[in-house]
Amino acid sequence: MMISRKIGHVTFHHDDEFKGEVIIEKGDVRLSVSMDAMRAIVAEGVRFDLASHVAKMKPADLLRRIA
Template identity: 30%
Template sequence: MSITTKVGAVTFIHNASMTGEIEIERAGLAVKVPFEALLKIVSDKVRQQMIEGIEELRPHEILALAASKASKKA
């Protein structure tokens, strides 16, 4: 089943399982790219935002974050 998502002037057409190719169309120009390529670029953006957030943490916030992760491993 094909799903169409519009974001402003951009249209994305992809299958419901979010795998395979995605068609991206804007102003009459369309291109197909592997869904994995979009996952890669978006995950890189999220990673960068997370790094920036960590860099802004105060010492006690860093320690609290580390402690919560350590307790999840136990």
């Protein structure tokens, strides 16, 4: 079964088991991307955000998080 999610002006259509393709629509533009590629893009974004957050932390905050 296909699920549709609208985020802002973009609509995502995907299988409810998160397999196969993701169809991304914005206005008249429609793009199909494999679920594996979408996962890789999202994972890279999460890694970048986490690295940026850690880079801004003070040493004392880092030590508190580790301990």
